Amino acid sequence: MSNDAIRLRSVTRKYGSGGTSVTALDEVTLSFPRGTFTAVMGPSGSGKSTLLQCAAGLDRPTSGSITVGDTELSTLSETKLTLLRRERIGFVFQSFNLLSSLSAEQNVALPMRLAGRRPKKAQVREVLEQVGLGDRARHRPTEMSGGQQQRVALARALITRPEVLFGDEPTGALDTQTSREVLALLRGMVDRDGQTIIMVTHDPVAASYADRVVFLVDGRVNGELLGPTAEDIAARMTKLEATPC
Ligand code: ADP
Numbered sequence: 001m002s003n004d005a006i007r008l009r010s011v012t013r014k015y016g017s018g019g020t021s022v023t024a025l026d027e028v029t030l031s032f033p034r035g036t037f038t039a040v041m042g043p044s045g046s047g048k049s050t051l052l053q054c055a056a057g058l059d060r061p062t063s064g065s066i067t068v069g070d071t072e073l074s075t076l077s078e079t080k081l082t083l084l085r086r087e088r089i090g091f092v093f094q095s096f097n098l099l100s101s102l103s104a105e106q107n108v109a110l111p112m113r114l115a116g117r118r119p120k121k122a123q124v125r126e127v128l129e130q131v132g133l134g135d136r137a138r139h140r141p142t143e144m145s146g147g148q149q150q151r152v153a154l155a156r157a158l159i160t161r162p163e164v165l166f167g168d169e170p171t172g173a174l175d176t177q178t179s180r181e182v183l184a185l186l187r188g189m190v191d192r193d194g195q196t197i198i199m200v201t202h203d204p205v206a207a208s209y210a211d212r213v214v215f216l217v218d219g220r221v222n223g224e225l226l227g228p229t230a231e232d233i234a235a236r237m238t239k240l241e242a243t244p245c
């Protein structure tokens with residue numbers, strides 16, 4: 001089995017055609033080794049969301065190849081791609097996207113139900129405990145803080161034991177202290193459980209929890225930093241944002 005959880009080779013994604021076409025990703029080649037935490041950063045419009053969407057099988061590139069483990073995504077039908085997303089990939093977003101009428105445990109069990117599987121109570125409890133919410137299983141989202149709601153969303157993403165967890169600004173709606181708690185939780189999942197995480201963020205402090213920060217500019221990879229401090233990342237971002245187009 002490949003040592004990379006996800007691999008992109010010369011991935012290009014164009015939107016539109018002719019004179020108005022936009023190249024959101026331009027020949028991007030990147031590997032995300034298993035058990036590592038990568039942050040993706042770059043100025044607005046640099047292709048971060050497009051990269052996440054393509055790598056997660058939510059969008060298809062115009063050309064190039066993306067593999068999840070040993071599975072080449074371009075060969076999959078829409079149905080198979082949906083199954084792959086459901087079973088092998090987890091997502092957390094800036095907005096928690098929880099159903100307010102359901103309890104924490106019902107929200108967490110939802111992906112299993114949608115996949116037609118019967119969620120085991122013990123399994124639901126286990127992931128809730130993993131995110132520090134073992135005692136909140138019966139609470140509804142409205143009875144929880146933002147940080148707790150994001151933890152429920154994390155537990156929901158983890159219930160299928162995904163090979164890769166994608167985060168799109170997962171701490172974007174949280175205050176500083178709560179962000180740190182959620183980031184420490186993500187870091188712990190990588191260190192303790194060997195989870196692979198790929199996270200888009202604007203926040204240099206959030207990115208400093210990652211093993212590696214990949215920078216995008218105009219749809220291309222513009223270098224990376226390994227084990228960087230928040231100050232290193234902030235300095236790099238300031239430089240990138242100052243670069244004229
Ligand atoms: P980021 O997440 O870094 O802000 P995006 O991936 O959202 O960047 O966008 C990269 C580029 O692709 C931008 O120029 C954006 O306007 C363009 N783009 C993104 N999605 C679409 C779309 N659905 N249709 C047309 N252009 C798009």
